[in-house]
Amino acid sequence: MDLTYSPPRRRGLPTPQIVAYAILTLGALAMVTPFIWMVATSFKSPGEILQPRFLPEDPTGDNYTQVLTRTLFPQWYLNSLVAAAISTASVGFFDSLTGYVFSKFEFPGKRIAFILVLATLMVPTEMLVIPWYVMAQQTSLVDTTLGIVFPGLITATGVFLMRQAFKSVPDELLDAARIDGMNEFGIFSTVAWPLVMPSVAAICIFNFLGNWNAYIWPLIVTSKRATMTLPIGLAFFSSEAGSAWNLIMAGATLSTVPLLTVFVFLQRQIIQGVALTGMKS
Amino acid sequence: MTLKNRRILWAYLFLLIPLTFFIVVRTGPTLFAFDISLRNYNPMAADKPYNDFANFARLFKDLADPDHVTRKAFENTFKYVLIGMPLQLSIGLLFAMLLNTIRRLRTLYRVIYFIPFVTSAVAVAWVWRSLYMPDFGLFNLILELFGVPSQRFLLDPAQSLPSVTAVVVWQGLGYVIIIFLAGLQGIPETFYEAARVDGANRWKIFTKVTLPLLNPTLVYLLVLQTIAFLRMFAEVVNLSRQGDGGPVNSTTTVVLRVFRESFGSSLNMGYGAAITVMLFVIIMTISLVQMRLTQRQVEY
Numbered sequence: 001m002d003l004t005y006s007p008p009r010r011r012g013l014p015t016p017q018i019v020a021y022a023i024l025t026l027g028a029l030a031m032v033t034p035f036i037w038m039v040a041t042s043f044k045s046p047g048e049i050l051q052p053r054f055l056p057e058d059p060t061g062d063n064y065t066q067v068l069t070r071t072l073f074p075q076w077y078l079n080s081l082v083a084a085a086i087s088t089a090s091v092g093f094f095d096s097l098t099g100y101v102f103s104k105f106e107f108p109g110k111r112i113a114f115i116l117v118l119a120t121l122m123v124p125t126e127m128l129v130i131p132w133y134v135m136a137q138q139t140s141l142v143d144t145t146l147g148i149v150f151p152g153l154i155t156a157t158g159v160f161l162m163r164q165a166f167k168s169v170p171d172e173l174l175d176a177a178r179i180d181g182m183n184e185f186g187i188f189s190t191v192a193w194p195l196v197m198p199s200v201a202a203i204c205i206f207n208f209l210g211n212w213n214a215y216i217w218p219l220i221v222t223s224k225r226a227t228m229t230l231p232i233g234l235a236f237f238s239s240e241a242g243s244a245w246n247l248i249m250a251g252a253t254l255s256t257v258p259l260l261t262v263f264v265f266l267q268r269q270i271i272q273g274v275a276l277t278g279m280k281s
Numbered sequence: 282m283t284l285k286n287r288r289i290l291w292a293y294l295f296l297l298i299p300l301t302f303f304i305v306v307r308t309g310p311t312l313f314a315f316d317i318s319l320r321n322y323n324p325m326a327a328d329k330p331y332n333d334f335a336n337f338a339r340l341f342k343d344l345a346d347p348d349h350v351t352r353k354a355f356e357n358t359f360k361y362v363l364i365g366m367p368l369q370l371s372i373g374l375l376f377a378m379l380l381n382t383i384r385r386l387r388t389l390y391r392v393i394y395f396i397p398f399v400t401s402a403v404a405v406a407w408v409w410r411s412l413y414m415p416d417f418g419l420f421n422l423i424l425e426l427f428g429v430p431s432q433r434f435l436l437d438p439a440q441s442l443p444s445v446t447a448v449v450v451w452q453g454l455g456y457v458i459i460i461f462l463a464g465l466q467g468i469p470e471t472f473y474e475a476a477r478v479d480g481a482n483r484w485k486i487f488t489k490v491t492l493p494l495l496n497p498t499l500v501y502l503l504v505l506q507t508i509a510f511l512r513m514f515a516e517v518v519n520l521s522r523q524g525d526g527g528p529v530n531s532t533t534t535v536v537l538r539v540f541r542e543s544f545g546s547s548l549n550m551g552y553g554a555a556i557t558v559m560l561f562v563i564i565m566t567i568s569l570v571q572m573r574l575t576q577r578q579v580e581y
């Protein structure tokens with residue numbers, strides 16, 4: 001019997017690894033192919049979309065020119081950008097401030113206030129869109145930017161996550177600033193807040209994504225073409241375009257590619273944010 | 282004024298805007314939704330009288346009628362949950378485990394799987410509509426290579442619901458994978474080593490080590506994805522030809538019914554609100570069951 005120890009073979013990858021890579025690559029193809037199809041179709045001529053072919057034989061940029069000049073796409077872009085920026089700025093500030101108070105202050109009624117905020121997580125948006133619409137109508141907010149953004153100016157999820165984040169800030173640090181005579185808002189904004197910036201960035205990125213892609217509420221609160229956000233405009237434009245798939249795919253490409261580019265740059269923060277908090281836009 | 286009281290005042294000052302916001306935009310409208318569900322509520326009408334639970338009476342009558350579109354909407358929604366959620370969780374777990382075994386390119390795969398999740402549901406739906414096209418859609422081009430006759434997918438009432446489910450499963454898969462992967466990476470390597478020393482095979486390790494230790498993640502995703510499928514809306518609107526959950530109501534959902542009743546030509550917001558109250562009760566029940574389940578887990 002050979003009792004000498006022989007190390008496992010180290011040439012190339014072991015079989016389970018090869019199988020894993022093969023399946024993962026197939027999965028990656030399934031994820032990417034629809035996007036390649038989208039971009040490919042967006043460069044086809046109207047005649048070419050009626051041919052059984054994946055890639056355009058004679059690529060044309062005409063579809064993009066048409067979408068950008070004959071529709072309100074640039075306006076929808078702007079509307080989405082403005083709405084997402086306003087709500088993200090508001091969420092970044094107010095979710096932080098509210099989370100800070102719940103994490104670092106003791107005051108009568110704290111429990112009730114916190115439960116009031118947490119309880120709102122139980123109610124699905126779909127239940128609120130009818131009351132919101134009635135409210136928006138009574139206050140003339142239909143077809144306005146404020147009408148689009150008001151439901152999301154402060155989020156309970158963000159408050160909850162920021163409350164957790166501020167727990168890592170040592171109380172001694174805040175007390176030191178108090179002894180130096182700094183006021184409470186100064187302590188929040190210049191001492192505590194900078195220490196939790198990674199969490200603030202995470203909720204801001206998520207909020208931006210969520211607003212950029214939001215559908216049901218902007219659909220309800222906008223009725224004029226000029227006030228639509230990008231998803232609403234894209235849906236509207238696509239259902240008008242009939243079977244002009246080349247135009248529809250140009251519109252879809254225009255509405256997704258900028259955001260996907262940003263995502264690729266921020267992917268580390270976004271994916272880590274999701275993994276740590278389970279955040280969902 | 283004492284220092285302590287000063288701090289209490291600051292706390293109230295800081296909370297003034299946020300709490301007002303939550304009451305006006307969340308709590309108030311929640312109560313308002315219940316109120317609307319008890320009325321004959323047409324926003325254009327001057328009078329919006331209470332109607333003795335007529336909206337709920339109508340809702341239950343419609344649910345009892347096998348041919349009614351509301352009944353169909355609830356049936357479809359449960360089908361989406363029962364087909365889509367297990368499919369998404371099992372594929373997601375498989376891919377997360379594969380990602381956990383490989384040593385290189387993990388980041389690249391994660392990014393690729395996550396792309397559909399950060400894309401808007403509207404864009405995704407329209408891209409898939411063109412993939413599903415009967416004549417020159419990619420899927421039929423592929424089927425043709427294998428000699429399979431052209432399928433009508435979204436246009437065929439028998440295939441439309443699974444076709445819509447596939448889109449939603451595909452889009453949310455990246456999220457499920459990331460959460461599972463985080464759960465898997467939280468399992469200490471020593472547990473696997475101990476199992477291997479005991480001579481456990483791959484299947485044994487999966488069922489006796491991985492699954493039990495992954496249970497909190499599993500329950501979390503199960504609840505979250507169930508609720509996500511219960512709330513399906515954007516995909517269905519944009520995948521059906523008239524945006525109506527067709528063909529012949531085969532893909533319509535609960536939320537789509539709410540939308541069409543409340544904001545369609547009938548403006549029947551009372552009935553729409555009654556359906557949302559029903560949806561709220563269902564989601565609430567699921568969340569409460571989850572709380573019970575996760576609390577029990579803390580004990581072992």
